Amino acid sequence: EDQVTQSPEALRLQEGESSSLNCSYTVSGLRGLFWYRQDPGKGPEFLFTLYSAGEEKEKERLKATLTKKESFLHITAPKPEDSATYLCAVRGGLYNFNKFYFGSGTKLNVKP
Amino acid sequence: GAGVSQTPSNKVTEKGKYVELRCDPISGHTALYWYRQSLGQGPEFLIYFQGTGAADDSGLPNDRFFAVRPEGSVSTLKIQRTERGDSAVYLCASSLDGTGVYEQYFGPGTRLTVT
Numbered sequence: 001e002d003q004v005t006q007s008p009e010a011l012r013l014q015e016g017e018s019s020s021l022n023c024s025y026t027v028s029g030l031r032g033l034f035w036y037r038q039d040p041g042k043g044p045e046f047l048f049t050l051y052s053a054g055e056e057k058e059k060e061r062l063k064a065t066l067t068k069k070e071s072f073l074h075i076t077a078p079k080p081e082d083s084a085t086y087l088c089a090v091r092g093g094l095y096n097f098n099k100f101y102f103g104s105g106t107k108l109n110v111k112p
Numbered sequence: 113g114a115g116v117s118q119t120p121s122n123k124v125t126e127k128g129k130y131v132e133l134r135c136d137p138i139s140g141h142t143a144l145y146w147y148r149q150s151l152g153q154g155p156e157f158l159i160y161f162q163g164t165g166a167a168d169d170s171g172l173p174n175d176r177f178f179a180v181r182p183e184g185s186v187s188t189l190k191i192q193r194t195e196r197g198d199s200a201v202y203l204c205a206s207s208l209d210g211t212g213v214y215e216q217y218f219g220p221g222t223r224l225t226v227t
Contacts, residue, residue: 036218
């Protein structure tokens with residue numbers, strides 16, 4: 001069964017304390033892994049797309065990496081404004097490759 | 113430019129009633145997606161349109177749910193005989209096309225509460 005699991009469910013960091021969020025997936029025929037940021041009461045906001053193992057993408061304090069089974073979102077020296085829920089999604093599947101499977105997210109709280 | 117808009121932002125209805133939720137995608141985006149998000153969960157795929165046609169409706173939970181996109185732009189998600197379990201935030205997203213090369217832009221969602 002196609003599935004996406006994110007860990008941890010919640011993460012509290014002090015400002016400047018770097019850490020990583022994990023997204024593990026089981027999907028046949030991966031056609032992209034996506035990271036989103038979601039603020040309360042808003043729709044998800046696109047961050048990155050990764051397509052193949054070994055690929056990395058960076059944006060400000062965020063860096064996303066991809067292996068054959070999982071992806072990491074590394075947050076370097078986070079600031080309070082980085083507080084949000086971070087969602088991972090995969091696109092793929094043998095029969096429904098237009099479906100996007102989302103994880104439940106990691107709720108990040110960065111304290112000043 | 114304008115992003116994806118959804119109306120209404122909030123909808124409260126009684127069990128058994130019919131509701132319509134509207135999505136206005138970004139102009140020129142041919143792909144449109146509907147998702148449902150329950151509290152503390154990630155979005156759950158419902159249906160995907162490429163142009164006017166529903167290319168994948170495998171996520172619709174049952175035949176009370178139906179969606180249309182008659183002119184290839186605005187889409188309406190229709191829920192008949194609403195149940196309390198239908199309460200959730202319904203998100204719409206659009207993309208330049210459905211290849212997955214282009215990112216999805218999400219609207220703010222419609223919060224549906226069935227009493």
